[in-house]
Amino acid sequence: xxxxxxxxxxxxxxxxxxxxAVELCGAEAVPLWHGSDSVDGVDAIILPGGFSxxxxxxxxxxxxxxxxxxxxxxAANRGMPVLGICNGFQLLCEAHLLDGAMIRNVDxxxxxxxxxxxxxxxxxxxxxxxxxxxxxxIVLKNGEGNYQADPETLKRLEGNDQxxxxxxxxxxxxxNDIAGIxxxxxxxxxxxxxxxxxxxxxxxxxxxxxxxxxSVLDFLAVRA
Amino acid sequence: xxxxxVNVMPKPEILDPQGKAVTGALGRLGFNGLSVRQxxxxxxxxxxxxxxxxxxxxxxxxxxxxxxxxxxxxxVVTD
Numbered sequence: 001x002x003x004x005x006x007x008x009x010x011x012x013x014x015x016x017x018x019x020x021a022v023e024l025c026g027a028e029a030v031p032l033w034h035g036s037d038s039v040d041g042v043d044a045i046i047l048p049g050g051f052s053x054x055x056x057x058x059x060x061x062x063x064x065x066x067x068x069x070x071x072x073x074x075a076a077n078r079g080m081p082v083l084g085i086c087n088g089f090q091l092l093c094e095a096h097l098l099d100g101a102m103i104r105n106v107d108x109x110x111x112x113x114x115x116x117x118x119x120x121x122x123x124x125x126x127x128x129x130x131x132x133x134x135x136x137x138i139v140l141k142n143g144e145g146n147y148q149a150d151p152e153t154l155k156r157l158e159g160n161d162q163x164x165x166x167x168x169x170x171x172x173x174x175x176n177d178i179a180g181i182x183x184x185x186x187x188x189x190x191x192x193x194x195x196x197x198x199x200x201x202x203x204x205x206x207x208x209x210x211x212x213x214x215s216v217l218d219f220l221a222v223r224a
Numbered sequence: 225x226x227x228x229x230v231n232v233m234p235k236p237e238i239l240d241p242q243g244k245a246v247t248g249a250l251g252r253l254g255f256n257g258l259s260v261r262q263x264x265x266x267x268x269x270x271x272x273x274x275x276x277x278x279x280x281x282x283x284x285x286x287x288x289x290x291x292x293x294x295x296x297x298x299x300v301v302t303d
Contacts, residue, residue, distance in 0.1 A: 057289070057290070058292055061289065061292065065289070093294070094292065099294075100294060101292055101294040101295045103234070103238065103239065103240075103241065103295060104241040104242060105241065106239065106241055107241070108241050108242070108245050146239075146241070148238055148239070148294075148295055149294070150237075150294075173239065173241075
């Protein structure tokens with residue numbers, strides 16, 4: 001059975017939801033700790049949502065220098081699937097595994113809602129089970145989800161098909177309606193919405209989050 | 225003990241929602257014609273003298289941690 005690790009940082013909130021989602025979707029969930037430099041031989045890594053270090057300095061800026069992050073960065077550069085959700089996305093940007101940065105939502109509000117998204121590319125290890133152009137609903141909850149990058153970076157992301165998800169009704173001022181992006185290789189994906197909250201009928205308005213996990217499990221099965 | 229200041233500001237082309245909110249509040253208080261951009265100031269106490277090497281080190285610290293140069297610019301100032 002594939003093993004998917006979820007890193008807990010001081011201030012992570014959704015690490016247990018992510019671990020549970022991994023299990024519900026058919027993989028072994030492996031808790032990982034920020035203070036260790038080991039990822040315990042996992043096949044994929046999730047950086048969960050929350051408020052690591054209280055969002056002090058900038059979201060994800062301090063967690064980015066946790067001992068585990070050097071190992072995560074090495075693994076990502078060798079092609080391991082890495083998914084950053086919300087605070088995890090901010091962390092991936094701070095670590096320069098993904099381009100750009102998040103600033104405060106344009107109207108200053110903390111936004112918490114079921115967010116409609118369009119899947120723009122299925123050419124990543126975390127989205128291959130979707131269809132291109134598919135419209136999905138995923139929980140969104142953050143105060144600093146306003147994605148920004150300089151014009152050349154945006155042009156490169158668009159040109160290389162690295163915009164993975166776009167908001168259907170941009171809630172926070174993100175450039176080009178961007179909700180999630182990938183790296184050039186397609187193994188590292190970050191997004192502000194929370195797919196781990198959309199895996200169970202009891203608590204979710206959709207089960208669209210399940211396809212993130214089936215995507216990576218498909219990828220790992222083919223590779224094995 | 226010497227002191228070095230690092231000022232961090234959102235880049236001019238990056239929207240500053242906090243500065244915009246403060247600007248709006250100032251207008252409502254009757255302070256008109258004032259436009260605010262909000263940044264951060266770090267006061268750094270340095271053991272011993274502020275040598276050029278120390279300043280270069282603080283410059284590197286600002287680049288790596290204190291500012292995110294994707295969206296922010298910074299300046300290092302001796303106090």
